[in-house]
Amino acid sequence: MTDYDLIVIGAGAVGENVADYAHKRGLSVAVVEAELVGGECSYWACMPSKALLRSGHAVAAAKRVDGAAQAVTGAVDAAKVLARRNSFTSDYQDDSQVAWLESADIALIRGHARITGEKTVEVGGETHTARAAVAVVTGSLHQLPDVPGLADAQPWGTREGTSAQQVPESLLVIGGGVAGSELATAWASLGSKVTLVARHGLLGGMEPFAGELVADAMRELGIDVRTGVNPTRVDRDEHGLVTTTLDDGTTVVTSEVLAATGRKAHTADLGLESVGLTPGDWLQVDDTMLVQGTDWLYAVGDVNHRALLTHQGKYQARAAGEAIAARAQGRPVHAEPWGAHVATADHAAVPQVTFTDPEVASVGLTEAAAREQGIDVRAVEYDLGAVAGSALQADGYTGRAKMVVDESRGVVIGVTFVGQDVAEMLHAATIAVVGEVPVDRLWHAVPAYPTMNEVWLRLLETHGRPE
Template identity: 90%
Template sequence: MTDYDLIVIGAGAVGENVADYAHKRGLSVAIVEAELVGGECSYWACMPSKALLRSGHALEAAKRLDGAAQAVTGSLDVARVLARRNSFTSDWKDDGQVAWLESADIALIRGRARITGAKTIEVDGETHTARAAVAVVTGSLHTLPDVPGLAEAAPWGTREATSAQQVPESLLVIGGGVSGSELATAWASLGAKVTLVARHGLLGGMEPFAGELVADALRARGVDVRTGVNPVRVDRDEHGLVTTTLDDGEVVITSEVLAATGRRAHTADLGLETVGLEPGAWLDVDDTMLVHGTDWLYAVGDVNHRVLLTHQGKYQARAAGEAIAARHQGTPLHTEPWGAHVATADHAAAPQVTFTDPEVASVGLTEAKAREQGIDVRTVEYELGNVAGAALQADGYTGRANLVVDESRGVVVGATFVGQDVAEMLHAATIAVVGEVPIDRLWHAVPAYPTMNEVWLRLLETYGRPA
């Protein structure tokens, strides 16, 4: 039996942050990992997917500039793109991440953890107890839609799609969410003939114009985007080809099929039933990430199903790590909105970038979500291509921006930008939403000229200056 103040189950980016912040406050910490230290984001999600996308983005950006376009005489060097992607995963080796844990004085326990009781876990037959808390940071797993034959056809999930070492001749992507849209963009840029099918439009849950602009761009690059259709049967033949029958009667034959249709909690084999919780369920938490009905169990990141984004999970981790330490040490706990020990931004101020081309950068509430919450909102939009800085960024720049304004308070509660290179514009909007900066004060935040940030001025002009 080995005792620590805190035991963290899951050594991904979020788990590492829980452990680090608690340890910095004086707690002894162990972290348990069954696979690679660094987790999904480092090896199969954020980093490799963006590495796959970046070269194609850079090439397309060059083609949109007269003078630079004439210098583009070839296509992507696929082998080098894949090699660069591999470098960002350290070739799926975690030596560097393990070295960081050692430097941070956080104990690493290799193996699969199972909760056996309050503050108690077992790893490979050895029992470990926590004096303060156990934090579950096991993330989420991709799901397969219930389509006859799909599982037997050995489809790609997001892991296979971000780690593949060869470009398939053709690829069917099932799902028009963030992962499906990004991976369709990536593999099309690398030369695959891509078909994307989505039950509804692309990027559901975002402002409608975001999915529309991304779908238009994918089609312009040769991706066969089909919305309003579902696969009803999938078969892989003896030659490896995949035949997918759609509910409109069409048949698509591809080299590979990627299911990018959702995530589920990674808690099925965690032993939750030993402490009265449902195996396989998302874990319901308060704003300090404490699981409801317990005083020792925390759930941080995807596993609590609040916001399934790495950066938001790391934000939760900072709050949780310090809250665990404060409770254990008996120091003041700051749980008021925007306090040091809560993740208030999860509710209405989470930023997200979808790295398609055009990019989609958004924060806070869409107009539809704001109205669902009963907020009296007014939304203003502006074409990014009409901004001087955007016109300089790319010839024929196509993009759009909007602000969602809470009329009763005179503050921005949501913003969305769609266009080339808009990701780097997002943090200003995030600060405006989190800081609840009044519209009349935003008039004094002067955007530098000529940059794309001038769209802020144009949006404010469209909204109208307060009397």
């Protein structure tokens, strides 16, 4: 039996941050990992997917600037892109991540963890106890849609979609969310003939113009975008080809099929039943990430289903690590909104970038979500292509910006940008939303000219200056 103050189950980016912040406050910490230290983001999600996308974005951006366009004389080198992607995953080796844990004086226990009782974790037949807390940071898993024949056709999930070592001649992507849209864009840029099918439009839950602009751009890239259709049957033949039948009566034949239709909690085999929780469920938490009904179990990142984004998970991890240490040491816990030990931003100030081309960058509430909450909303939009900085960024720049204002308080509660290179504009919007900066004060935040950030002035002018 080995004792630590804190045991963290899951050594991905989020788990590492829980461990690091708690250890910096003086706790002894161990992390348990069944796969690669560094987790999903490092090997099968954020980093490899963006590496797959970046080269195509760079070539497309050059082609949109006269003078630079003439210098682009070839296509993207897919082999080089895949090699670069592999370099960002350290060729799927976790030596450097393990070395970081060692340097931070955090113990690593390899193997599958099962909770066997309060503050008790078993790994490989050995029992470990936590004096203060156990944190479940196991993330989420790809969820396969219930389509006849799909499972037998050996489809790609998001892991295969980010780690494949060859470009498929053709690819069907099922799902028009963030993952489906990004991976369709990535593989099309690498030369695959891509078809994307989505039950509704693309990027549901965002401002409607986001999905519309992305769909238009996908079609220009050569992607066959079909919305309002569902697969009803999938079959892989003896030659390896996949035939997908859609509910409009058409069929699509491709080399591979990728399902990107959702995630499920990675909690089915953790022993949660031993402490009265339901295996396979998302874990419900308070704002310090403490699992409801317990005083020792924490759930951080995707597994609590608050915001399935690495940066939000790491934000939660910083709060949870500090809260765990404070409680263990008998110090005050600052659990008030925006306090040091809570993840308040999860509720109304979540930033997200979809790395399609154009990019979609958003934070806070959409107009529809704000109205559903009964907020006194005024929303204004502006053509991002009409801003001088955008015209310099790319010839024929296409994009849009939207600002959602809570009129009763006079503060910005949501912003969405769609266009080339808008990801780097998002943090200013995030600060405005988190800081609840009054619209009156934003008039004095002067955007440098000529940059794309001038759209802030145009949005304010469209909204109207107070008397």
